[in-house]
Amino acid sequence: xxxxxxxxxxxxxxxxxxxxxxxxSQAELARMLDASxxxxxxxxxxxxxxxxxxxxxxxxxxxxxxxxxxxxxxxEQIPGxxxxxx
Numbered sequence: 474x475x476x477x478x479x480x481x482x483x484x485x486x487x488x489x490x491x492x493x494x495x496x497x498s499q500a501e502l503a504r505m506l507d508a509s510x511x512x513x514x515x516x517x518x519x520x521x522x523x524x525x526x527x528x529x530x531x532x533x534x535x536x537x538x539x540x541x542x543x544x545x546x547x548x549e550q551i552p553g554x555x556x557x558x559x
Contacts, residue, residue, distance in 0.1 A: 481519075481520045481521035482520065482521075484520040484523070484528070485516070485517045485518060485519070485520035487537075488516065488517055488520065488531055488532075488535070489517040491535040491537060492517075492535065495535060495536075499513040499514055499517075500513075502531070502534070505534060506527065506530060506531070506534075508527075516531070
């Protein structure tokens with residue numbers, strides 16, 4: 474899966490989807506993160522409040538990677554894609 478994220482809510486959906494696809498409950502994840510189940514729920518529902526350390530821990534536990542890349546400038550083509558940016 475490769476996903477561009479432009480809004481915090483997208484990160485919450487990705488984290489929730491990854492957790493569910495691996496059969497991990499919020500309670501199990503909470504134990505792994507040394508947090509409470511309501512805290513995990515808040516992270517998924519309101520990812521704009523997530524601490525970077527918690528985000529990286531969750532990404533690692535789900536076997537995901539977080540990449541940051543330079544955004545193409547207006548009118549430039551995205552490498553490997555025939556779509557121009559706007």
